[in-house]
Each structure stands twice: as C-alpha cells, then as structure tokens.
Amino acid sequence: MRIHIGSDHAGLDFKNELITHLVVNGHDVTDHGPYEYDALDDYPDFCIPCAEAVAKDSTSLGIVLGGSGNGEQIAANKVKGVRAALVWSIETAKLAREHNNANVISLGQRLHDADFVKQLIDTFIATKFPGDERHVRRIDKISNYEVTGEI
Numbered sequence: 001m002r003i004h005i006g007s008d009h010a011g012l013d014f015k016n017e018l019i020t021h022l023v024v025n026g027h028d029v030t031d032h033g034p035y036e037y038d039a040l041d042d043y044p045d046f047c048i049p050c051a052e053a054v055a056k057d058s059t060s061l062g063i064v065l066g067g068s069g070n071g072e073q074i075a076a077n078k079v080k081g082v083r084a085a086l087v088w089s090i091e092t093a094k095l096a097r098e099h100n101n102a103n104v105i106s107l108g109q110r111l112h113d114a115d116f117v118k119q120l121i122d123t124f125i126a127t128k129f130p131g132d133e134r135h136v137r138r139i140d141k142i143s144n145y146e147v148t149g150e151i
Helices: 008-025 044-056 070-077 090-098 114-128 131-149
Strands: 001-008 027-031 062-067 085-088 106-109
Touching: 001 008, 001 044, 001 114, 008 027, 008 062, 008 106, 027 090, 044 062, 044 070, 044 106, 062 070, 062 114, 070 085, 070 106, 085 090, 106 114
Parallel strands: 001 027, 001 062, 062 106, 085 106
Antiparallel strands: none
C-alpha cells in the first residue's frame, strides 16, 4: 500500500523508525519531511503536504506525527477529502477506519513508545471500512459540508 508520512521535530525519531517498519512490511512510503532535526520547524509544513498527497490518491493512507498528534491532526483535517483521526489505542485505530473511513492517522511520539505506535499503525492499515449505511451517510454529510458549508 502507498503510505504518506509527515511529522515535525517532535515526531522525527518515530517517523524514521516507522518508515523502516512500513517498508519492511511491503509498503511504498513517501516521506514528506522533515529530514533533519530543527526544533523550530512547523508541523503544518510537513503534515499538510502529506494530507494533500493522500487526498489526491484515494488508494493511499497517511501518517502524521508530532509530540501529541493534536496539531498534526488539525492541520491534516484542513485538507479537503482528508479524515484524520488522532489515535491512542488499538480500539481507536480500528474505529477510525470502521466508522469514519479515516485516511490519515495522527500519533504523538511523546505519548507512546515505538512498538505500540507500530501496532496502532498496523491495525489502522489492516482495518477495512465496511461501508455500513449509517457511516457512509455521516461521512457524506462531512464531505458535503466541505463543499457547500451546509449540513
């Protein structure tokens, strides 16, 4: 699967480790940066291009990382067509896909260890959207709002 990934300085260590994990597991990964540590970098500069790439390729998924994942999720969700979910448990990773058809996962390096983050990402990638009518209806309302500004 094509996976896009972006972070900021607070997620850089995880990003590099996760890229290796994803590639070893057969995924095609595009790194949207950063590529070196800069304590003053800004997560929108990396997370928005990651989200844009996911929005352009509906067969791909995205990962955004930071200290908490909060700002990264907010930035990704500003991109039309992106449904970014802040994930902190196996259950939220599953539900993000099953109920929201999330296409971007957001995680915090300061909140989890690397092995657990790998489990969260693997769960997110492996979980399919079943397409239940109630979930499709709700997602369609969000997509419509993105276009019209009306619910």
